[in-house]
Amino acid sequence: MPSASPRHRSSPEHADPGDVTLHAALAALADPVRRRLIRELAAAEDWARACGTFDLPVGKAARSHHFAVLRSAGLLEQRDSGAKRLNRLRRPEFDARFPGLLDLVLAEKDGEEDPGAEPAPGGRDR
Amino acid sequence: MPSASPRHRSSPEHADPGDVTLHAALAALADPVRRRLIRELAAAEDWARACGTFDLPVGKAARSHHFAVLRSAGLLEQRDSGAKRLNRLRRPEFDARFPGLLDLVLAEKDGEEDPGAEPAPGGRDR
DNA sequence: ACGGCTGTTCGATCTGCATCGAACATCTTA
DNA sequence: TAAGATGTTCGATGCAGATCGAACAGCCGT
Numbered sequence: 001m002p003s004a005s006p007r008h009r010s011s012p013e014h015a016d017p018g019d020v021t022l023h024a025a026l027a028a029l030a031d032p033v034r035r036r037l038i039r040e041l042a043a044a045e046d047w048a049r050a051c052g053t054f055d056l057p058v059g060k061a062a063r064s065h066h067f068a069v070l071r072s073a074g075l076l077e078q079r080d081s082g083a084k085r086l087n088r089l090r091r092p093e094f095d096a097r098f099p100g101l102l103d104l105v106l107a108e109k110d111g112e113e114d115p116g117a118e119p120a121p122g123g124r125d126r
Numbered sequence: 127m128p129s130a131s132p133r134h135r136s137s138p139e140h141a142d143p144g145d146v147t148l149h150a151a152l153a154a155l156a157d158p159v160r161r162r163l164i165r166e167l168a169a170a171e172d173w174a175r176a177c178g179t180f181d182l183p184v185g186k187a188a189r190s191h192h193f194a195v196l197r198s199a200g201l202l203e204q205r206d207s208g209a210k211r212l213n214r215l216r217r218p219e220f221d222a223r224f225p226g227l228l229d230l231v232l233a234e235k236d237g238e239e240d241p242g243a244e245p246a247p248g249g250r251d252r
Numbered sequence: 253a254c255g256g257c258t259g260t261t262c263g264a265t266c267t268g269c270a271t272c273g274a275a276c277a278t279c280t281t282a
Numbered sequence: 283t284a285a286g287a288t289g290t291t292c293g294a295t296g297c298a299g300a301t302c303g304a305a306c307a308g309c310c311g312t
Contacts, residue, residue: 010260022234023158023241030156031300032149052258062301064260083258083309100226108148115149136290157270178288188271190290209279209288 012085017074017093025098028073032113033058034066035105038075041089042106050084075102138211143200143219151224154199158239159184160192161231164201167215168232176210201228 015024029035033056040054051067052060067087070076074097077088094102141150155161159182166180177193178186193213196202200223203214220228 021238022161022230023156023239026152026156030149030152033300035148050258058300059302060259061261061303065300068260080308085259098230101230104148104224104227112147113149159270176288184270185272186289187273187291191270194290206279211289 011080012068012071012078014077015072015074017090017097020072020074020097022098024073025075025094025101028069028075029101029105031066031069032115033062034070035108035113036110037066037070038089038102038105039108039110041076041087042091046088047079047081047086049087050081051078051087052084137206138194138197138204140203141198141200143216143223146198146200146223148224150199151201151220151227154195154201155227155231157192157195158241159188160196161234161239162236163192163196164215164228164231165234165236167202167213168217172214173205173207173212175213176207177204177213178210 029038037054037056041049051063054063056063056066058066067076067078067085071078075090075094077090079086079088091102155164163180163182167175177189180189182189182192184192193202193204193211197204201216201220203216205212205214217228
């Protein structure tokens with residue numbers, strides 16, 4: 001049977017959205033990759049997407065890092081389901097804590113994330 | 127006579143708040159010093175405060191840098207008046223472009239800016 | 253049991269940026 | 283005109299964090 005609650009992999013630590021500082025929220029959302037992730041997640045149903053199913057221009061190490069940051073910013077919730085880790089955007093909780101902020105991110109058009117935009121020849125990229 | 131419009135010092139370049147990217151806004155506000163500056167500015171009347179009159183934990187070089195960042199994020203407007211450079215928070219413009227964002231910053235309590243908070247012994251500080 | 257998939261963690265690297273001190277420019281006041 | 287005040291710019295420094303590759307750890311098929 002597909003184990004519904006595997007306690008083997010240390011289950012992810014979630015921040016209480018009510019306790020998240022404004023700085024944590026802004027710092028988390030100041031990254032283009034994370035905003036893109038959020039937007040993609042918002043377009044799906046809760047618990048529909050596993051971490052690996054996101055279209056991001058970074059390797060899985062960085063990806064895992066980004067998920068951790070978003071988690072501790074109270075922006076998303078994760079639940080293990082077998083080998084996969086499913087995600088849910090904590091929209092109502094986050095909206096209650098920081099009204100309007102998430103809306104701004106979701107309103108941003110894809111490809112408008114900005115930071116230089118250019119691939120940057122010598123830059124760490126991918 | 128107190129020169130009303132000195133064109134000697136290259137007058138500051140202002141970004142059109144309507145053209146500011148979300149990234150620029152978030153990146154600008156992701157800094158505790160800048161948020162504090164914004165809050166202090168919001169508490170005063172327009173054009174009432176010169177750059178040097180803000181209570182910030184940084185030297186004037188960094189201070190000047192922060193003002194430049196906020197300017198190009200469409201958050202404030204500057205006008206030269208003699209040797210002083212007066213400031214005004216672009217509240218209506220910024221609110222129109224990013225509804226709710228500025229309110230979040232202004233709602234943040236002083237001393238709650240966060241990032242580590244500790245003076246950091248070896249850290250570049252002041 | 254084995255091999256493939258999914259994610260996390262570790263150590264290293266590299267870049268951006270916040271900061272400083274010092275030099276400079278401009279305006280004001282003595 | 284000389285001195286002081288206000289800001290900006292420059293070059294250097296240091297740290298935080300974004301990224302990678304590789305190693306590791308559960309889970310799931312065959």
